[in-house]
Amino acid sequence: xxxxxxxxxxxxxxSAHGWKYVKKQLYKNRCLYAMIAxxxxxxxxxxxxxxxxxxxxxxxxxxxxxxxxxxxxxxKYFKMFLKDPYFYSIxxxxxxxxxxxxxFYFPVPIIxxxxxxxxxxxxxxxxxxxxxxxxxxxxxxVVCSLVVxxxxxxxxxxxxxxxxxxxxxxxxxxxxWFRPIYVITExxxxxGWGSIIYLAALSGVDxxxxxxxxxxxxxxxxxxxxxxxxGIASIISIQFLLMVGRMLTVGYEKILLxxxxxxxxxxxxxxxxxYRRGLINANYSYGAAISIFQAxxxxxxxxxxxxxxxxxxxxxxx
Amino acid sequence: MEQILMRSNYSKKPHRMRKTPGEHxxxxxxxxxxxxxxxxxxxxxxxxxxxSISDGYAVTRGEVVLYxxxxxxxxxxxxxxxxxxxxSFWNSVLYTVVGTLIAVVMTALCAYPLSRKKMFGRxxxxxxxxxxxxxxxxxxxxxxxVSSLHIKxxxxxxxxxxxxxxxxxxxxxxxxxxIPEELYESAYxxxxxxxxIFIKIILPLSKAVIATIVLFYAVQIWxxxxxxxxxxxxxxxxxxxxxxxxxxxxxxxxxxxxxxVAGDSAVLGKxxxxxxxxxxxxxxxxVYPFVQKYFVKGVMVGSIKG
Numbered sequence: 001x002x003x004x005x006x007x008x009x010x011x012x013x014x015s016a017h018g019w020k021y022v023k024k025q026l027y028k029n030r031c032l033y034a035m036i037a038x039x040x041x042x043x044x045x046x047x048x049x050x051x052x053x054x055x056x057x058x059x060x061x062x063x064x065x066x067x068x069x070x071x072x073x074x075x076k077y078f079k080m081f082l083k084d085p086y087f088y089s090i091x092x093x094x095x096x097x098x099x100x101x102x103x104f105y106f107p108v109p110i111i112x113x114x115x116x117x118x119x120x121x122x123x124x125x126x127x128x129x130x131x132x133x134x135x136x137x138x139x140x141x142v143v144c145s146l147v148v149x150x151x152x153x154x155x156x157x158x159x160x161x162x163x164x165x166x167x168x169x170x171x172x173x174x175x176x177w178f179r180p181i182y183v184i185t186e187x188x189x190x191x192g193w194g195s196i197i198y199l200a201a202l203s204g205v206d207x208x209x210x211x212x213x214x215x216x217x218x219x220x221x222x223x224x225x226x227x228x229x230x231g232i233a234s235i236i237s238i239q240f241l242l243m244v245g246r247m248l249t250v251g252y253e254k255i256l257l258x259x260x261x262x263x264x265x266x267x268x269x270x271x272x273x274x275y276r277r278g279l280i281n282a283n284y285s286y287g288a289a290i291s292i293f294q295a296x297x298x299x300x301x302x303x304x305x306x307x308x309x310x311x312x313x314x315x316x317x318x
Numbered sequence: 319m320e321q322i323l324m325r326s327n328y329s330k331k332p333h334r335m336r337k338t339p340g341e342h343x344x345x346x347x348x349x350x351x352x353x354x355x356x357x358x359x360x361x362x363x364x365x366x367x368x369x370s371i372s373d374g375y376a377v378t379r380g381e382v383v384l385y386x387x388x389x390x391x392x393x394x395x396x397x398x399x400x401x402x403x404x405x406s407f408w409n410s411v412l413y414t415v416v417g418t419l420i421a422v423v424m425t426a427l428c429a430y431p432l433s434r435k436k437m438f439g440r441x442x443x444x445x446x447x448x449x450x451x452x453x454x455x456x457x458x459x460x461x462x463x464v465s466s467l468h469i470k471x472x473x474x475x476x477x478x479x480x481x482x483x484x485x486x487x488x489x490x491x492x493x494x495x496x497i498p499e500e501l502y503e504s505a506y507x508x509x510x511x512x513x514x515i516f517i518k519i520i521l522p523l524s525k526a527v528i529a530t531i532v533l534f535y536a537v538q539i540w541x542x543x544x545x546x547x548x549x550x551x552x553x554x555x556x557x558x559x560x561x562x563x564x565x566x567x568x569x570x571x572x573x574x575x576x577x578x579v580a581g582d583s584a585v586l587g588k589x590x591x592x593x594x595x596x597x598x599x600x601x602x603x604x605v606y607p608f609v610q611k612y613f614v615k616g617v618m619v620g621s622i623k624g
Contacts, residue, residue, distance in 0.1 A: 022438070026438060029512075031512035031513050035431050035512070036427060036428055036432070036443065039447075039482055040443065042424060042478075043446060045463070046463055047450040048450075049463050050459040050462070051455050053455070053462040053463060054455055054459050056458075067466075112355065115348050115351055115352055118344075119348065127356075128352050128355075130610055131356045131359055134359065134360075137541075138541075138602060139540070139542075139543065141541075141562050142598055142599050144563075145562060145595050146366060148567065149566070149591065154380070156383070192359065219338075219340050219341065220345075252544075253544055256544075274456055275457050278457060278458040279548070284462065287456070287458035288458045291455060291456025291457070292456075294454075294456065295455060295456065299453060302452055
């Protein structure tokens with residue numbers, strides 16, 4: 001999808017052609033509108049409706065009074081968030097977890113794709129792909145259940161550590177272990193699936209380039225560095241920017257499953273804070289204010305990332 | 319012609335020169351790394367399985383690492399003996415079937431009109447739809463919507479809020495756009511309208527992409543746990559994922575878990591946990607090998623042309 005498709009087409013038709021034209025068009029496509037009516041209703045109710053509910057951030061929302069009867073309080077909850085003692089810590093944790101993923105997770109699918117691309121045996125290649133894609137389809141709950149059990153005090157990791165003469169540790173309740181564990185599960189679950197997009201790009205690299213390189217005496221390692229890697233450079237930069245754009249939207253699903261009270265200092269991110277303060281403590285207005293803060297910053301980041309992608313000449317993200 | 323010959327030659331024999339020791343080493347290192355990756359991916363799943371079928375005492379002593387010891391299916395018997403496990407399993411099946419049905423129909427109804435370039439207002443509707451991809455209104459607002467519609471604690475809270483994934487819709491739309499325009503034109507000439515064209519021509523041609531999307535949704539709904547966590551209070555309605563989370567994460571949910579297994583609880587505990595994890599994953603593992611190619615095809619369409 002190109003950027004123009006998203007916004008550019010809106011100008012077509014409309015007032016330039018007059019009301020008669022619009023009416024004729026609407027009648028001509030009535031079947032299409034009938035089809036899309038339900039989906040649009042869905043988006044209006046569940047997506048734009050939710051955006052509307054964010055309005056409670058400016059109100060002192062009271063579940064009994066409902067949306068309209070709750071009192072307006074202006075920016076009270078936004079100010080409260082900026083002064084919140086946890087503000088810096090959850091912002092920092094969110095950014096740091098994203099950075100960890102950027103540094104340790106991001107290169108893995110690329111390397112994996114380059115390696116799989118070097119496998120010339122069709123069956124072996126398919127087998128590796130089948131195996132590495134599998135974790136993507138396993139639920140987060142199952143993945144986290146395995147992690148919690150394997151890293152438990154009587155779990156596999158500690159058994160191995162003790163076997164080799166080390167000392168058993170409580171990984172799951174140690175704040176300094178949270179980020180590594182998070183990134184490890186991220187790699188385990190998503191690296192294989194993430195490699196698909198790079199493999200697709202690699203299959204588009206002209207085979208004659210490899211031929212030419214090998215005639216020139218390039219070793220396979222040099223071919224990887226000088227043919228394969230440049231061939232997928234643009235898709236790498238797109239993926240990189242996409243990930244930067246999503247920096248503030250660290251998913252709460254996995255963190256809710258992995259963190260414990262003792263690891264809040266490194267594990268608590270914006271969205272989990274919204275869950276605890278907003279939903280569990282039923283402080284809906286405050287939760288909504290934090291959500292607005294996060295959504296706005298994310299939107300800015302994503303558009304900046306798209307602009308950057310345009311600048312460096314890579315195709316825009318959508 | 320020469321090029322074609324060279325290429326086909328290439329695919330069989332990548333290097334016409336004899337392999338140097340360096341090339342050999344490269345191949346071997348690649349193989350070793352990839353085998354290592356595969357082992358790392360498979361092992362946790364394999365481990366979960368062997369623990370679940372091993373003797374409880376051997377598990378507690380930490381002897382079960384590479385192969386099962388004292389193979390038995392007691393843990394499965396006990397796990398499936400809990401009414402909550404069985405009930406949650408069927409809840410998950412129900413949510414997945416109903417949810418997938420709703421989602422696929424809604425997604426197709428959204429994707430087809432947006433694939434028709436002639437539709438007036440298409441750009442605006444596309445914008446309305448895609449904007450929701452970039453603006454996440456967060457947990458609180460979504461919770462408010464569901465509770466204000468009074469669908470909390472019902473199956474609808476599980477299957478309706480996630481009915482259309484914009485990403486899957488784009489995959490489907492891209493596929494529909496690839497269908498030759500001549501087909502539409504001849505159908506219009508024959509007096510068909512968009513409904514008949516959609517149902518009689520487009521859908522039969524799109525079996526592959528529909529299969530892909532069905533599988534994507536089914537896996538997603540089967541695996542989802544956040545909607546259940548947020549919107550379900552009644553434990554009789556819990557899907558498998560939430561039940562599993564309560565069992566394994568040592569929640570104080572007394573309805574399930576190991577505490578009720580008298581005496582043996584500590585010993586059987588680990589087996590049963592792993593058995594429940596495996597029961598939760600089994601449907602995915604059974605379906606996965608058969609559908610893998612569809613998944614990959616789907617993601618390719620979405621990522622390259624989308």
